[in-house]
Amino acid sequence: MLKNYLKIAFRNLWKHKVFSFLNVMGLTVGMSACFLIFMYVSFELSYDAFHTKGDRIYRLVTDIKTPSETINTSVTSWAFAPAIKADFPEVEAVTRVSSGSFLVRKGDIKFQEDKTLFADSTLFKVFDFKMIAGDPKTALKDQLSIVLPQKTAKKYFGDADPIGQTLLLSGDGLPAKVTGVIEDIPENSQIKGEMIVSMVSMTQRFNKGLDDQWGNFGAITYLLLKPGTSATALEKKLPAFLQNRAGKTMKESQMYYKLFLEPMRDVYLHSTRDSEERGSMNNVYIFSAVAVFILLIACINFINLTTARSVERAKEVGVRKVVGARKSLLATQFIAESVLLCLIAFVFSVVLSAVVAPLFNDLAGKTVTTGIFGNVAFLPVMFLAAVLIGVLAGSYPAVVLSSFEPVVVLKGRFTTSVKGILLRKGLVTLQFAISIALIIATIIVYTQMNFMRNRDLGFNKEQMVIVNTEGDPNKESFRQSLMNLAGVKSTSASSSVPGSGNPGAYSEIENKSGDLQIANLDLYFVDFDYIPNFGLKMVAGRPFSREFGTDTTQAMVMNEAAVKLFGYSSPEQAIGRRFRQWGREGKIVGVIKDFHFRSLQETIKPLTMRIEPNGTQLVAVKVEGSKVRGVLAAMEDKWKSVIPNRPFSYYFLDEFFDRQYRAEERFEKLFFNFAVLAIFISCLGLLGLASYSTMQRTKEIGVRKVMGASVGSIVGLLSRDFLKLVVLAFVIASPIAYYGMNKWLQSFAYRTDIYLWIFAVAAGLSFAIAFLTVSFQSIKAALMNPVKSLRSE
Known part of the structure; x- marks a missing residue:
């Protein structure tokens, strides 16, 4: 019996190559995406789990x-x-x-x-x-x-x-x-x-x-x-x-x-506290949901494509029932075909997952998996999932196909029930609701990342080369040696640059009431050239100056956030106030405009700056954009002559600062790729329903063509119903996507708004995608010779 089931199953799959390919491809892509996300989620949840205690x-x-x-x-x-x-x-x-x-x-x-x-x-x-x-x-x-x-x-x-x-x-x-x-x-x-x-x-x-x-x-x-x-x-x-x-x-x-x-x-x-490396439970939840959605879309796609072939197989079912086939045996046959397709898709998904694993690791920014075969424990889970998907996804088509009345279908007057039509339309609506939600979410993620990349940070980070001297005794000699190099605009030395972190310093600053108020403030040790080199703007007082001999020991510059912390209503009120900090005492000589020296996920913190030559190890070199390569080579030559015992290394500040957003950028790339996969699989499902609808209306199309209907009018007729489903999907998806992404944006201290145009673009994309998918089948049906569709009754 099993041999007979398999024989018939392979025969039918081979007879309907296109449908079989679409089914297998949709399931393969869906299962592969689900398995890769599963490995990513499993990896994130496994941090520090290898410690037995x-x-x-x-x-x-x-x-x-x-x-x-x-x-x-x-x-x-x-x-x-x-x-x-x-x-x-x-x-x-x-x-x-x-x-x-x-x-x-x-x-x-x-x-x-x-x-x-x-x-x-x-x-x-x-x-x-x-x-x-x-x-x-x-x-x-x-x-x-x-x-x-x-x-x-x-x-x-x-x-x-x-x-x-x-x-x-x-x-x-x-x-x-x-x-x-x-x-x-x-x-x-x-x-x-x-x-x-x-x-x-x-x-x-x-x-x-x-x-x-x-x-x-x-x-x-x-x-x-x-x-x-x-x-x-x-x-x-x-x-x-x-x-x-x-x-x-x-x-x-x-x-x-x-x-x-x-x-x-x-x-x-x-943990919400600072760590060298920190994950996001929200991202784990989001990707888990995306995996479930993709698998759900793949299953819906499978059901629609299989049911779309029911008209073609109606007479086969009728003949088999006439010769004595029982309903249960027919249902088993169709479920067996479904499981077989899923197992084929399982094999392909294992191979595909292994092939794309290196690319997936690159997207994730870490070695999530060494390949599907490096996670052998997943294979039994994948196999059982494939069988379960086959049984569940094949159950509805099996019940529908095995319930055909032989007298009706052999006369060629088979029609599906209203319930069946509503179910299939409901499934396609669900598919596109998920896809539209993912489109909206992807646009919002991109908009937020673009907002972070292009926001005015309050300092100049372009064409700025940073060299870490590690406090070498010859660091100032090295900096001075760079001043005469062609292509070098300016230099400065400091303990920190934006994005590099900085120590908190026990500080006592005179507040509005005239008392010394204790606070733990971020501290930059800088030289006289730091403020102009980074293009920081003064809002009160003056920057550090060599004209004032006491600036090296008794002067402090703070930012606007620090001014507010100590109760001053304007930056000017802070000028001349006393400070004590790490063994130094003096007065505040200037206030700089707030700049983002940390990630945009954090609000701007109070910051202080002091002249401290012994505490500066980073040399910042501003270079002309057209001469970067030559300047770097000349800098290395100077380094080898002044600090020969250390290896020369450097980085560009703009790239270094943007590393803070690596996790978000990886999230953006992963989300975009999986959203594209979900949309692709949804299109296969819509194609299945369009194919089914076209088969059901073949004779109607033939009659309309004989009566003079144009190709355009027929395409419009067949597409109209599907675009209504997309409208319904958009109405369902929009509030859900808005709620979810608004929650996601709350993790950023500085964030973009969710604009109306985002939903307009998502609507336009979804309509375009749906129309192109449906019109492929509609145009094919509209161009069909009406004689072929009307010659049999």
Whole structure:
């Protein structure tokens, strides 16, 4: 029996090649898109899930309340970790990590390792980074001991054993001993580094006494709780711990801390605090919904295309019923054909997913999958999904086809029920409602990204080359050497440039009442040329000037946001006010217009600037656009002559600043591509319904042509009903898309509006797409010879 089912199924599929191809193609594309999205969602949800003790690992985070604001930060004071381990027996282990950067040399090999991590010796007790060589208990115990991932070890030592060998760190050439090699850190880990240096190197050598500094924040701290320990109960004990350990510090500084525990596995997708890498649970939900929609559209498309062939197979069913075929056997036959199509589509989708996996990784910006065969666990799920889709999608056509009355269909007077017509129209309306919603959403995403790219940021980032000198003693000599290069317009030195991040500084600024108000303010160390070099605008007072000798030690410039923080109604009122900040005292000499030194997802924060030559390591060089290549080559020559011990590296500020929006840009690209796939599959479904309708009205078309109807009038007649469905789909989709995208835009501090023209464009696109799809079949029917359609009754 099974052999007979398969034989008939293959015969029918081969007989109707075009319909079979459209069915298989629609399902293949839909299943492939669904599987790729499923892998993306699974990857996002898997962050830090490889740690076997992950359910007991918590990140310790801090709220810092000052008289001016409350700062929600992901870091802790350096002293918190050792004190918590000593005071709470329910804590099994504590470890801290902090980012750093080192010039690393081995013979003639030298690299600037910007992705360096400092970590406590307990790192491998808390986390499951697999040690290949070395002892995980002692690898990070001593000063200047380092652990390398395999890739980094290969870079410096090739195939030789790196354990016990020495690398020279920083410009001073500090000898660091390799004490361990670990497997390359997985992509889905928040803790990443090209090199791990022992934390005691930081706390006992580079910055002695750091472990005792309760007011110095900069460490990311993780706690491993003992089995059975309640994180909620421990969190309730932390206020008393802070009061006991840091009460005096908090009172003196008027900065009060509050500690919270974030589950390690929730940090990537759910934490709202700053992180090196952060995902979006909203994006996970959105892509999950898109995957479901695409699969739903593919199933609807399958039903419509299969039902569209029902007229052609009506007589076949009638003949088979006359010769004794039971309804159940016919239904089984059609379901078997449906499942067979789905299994063929499954095989093609596996191949297609494997082929496009590298492209998908590029779109996602990370190695989500090494290929469908690299995720073997997905294959059984994919197979079962294909069978289920086949059964569900084939059930309705099977019931319809097996219910034909043989007497009626053999006479050639078969018509479908009103319910069947309404169902198919309803399915196509649902398809296009989803597609139109995706079109609207795609336009809004593009509009927001375009808004962010083109918004006036308040500073000049074009043709600006940034060179990180890493604080080299010859940095000022290098900057001076660039001034006479052809194509260099201006230069400046600073601790930060927009988009690079900057430290928060404990500050006391005179407020409107004349009191010194405490606040934690962002701080840029700059030189005299920074403000004009970046095109920053003064709104009150003056910029830093070499004409004023006290500017190097007693002058501050702040932005408009800082002026508002201290209660001044105008920038002019802040000029001449006192400040204390990090051991310096003086007066505010100028106020600059607010500029976006962080992402547009954040409001502009209060910012201060001071002249501090020893704190500037970034050299910003403004170059002429037509001479960029020559200037870069000349800059490298100057670098090699002035700072020969360090590798020369640079970046363009506009590209660097725009990296903040990489996640949104990837979201835009992924969303656009999947929206196009959904629309494509919807068109196949509409083509199926148009084909079905045309077959039903073949004789009507023939009669109209005989009576003199033109091709245009017939095309209009056949298209009118389908365009009504698109109108209905647009009415359904518009409010849903508006609501969803308005929620998405709320995550941006600066965002575009949802304009009426967006819906007009979406409506025009959907009508154009629908008309082109339907007119293909309508024109074909209108050009048909009426003799062929009228010769049989």
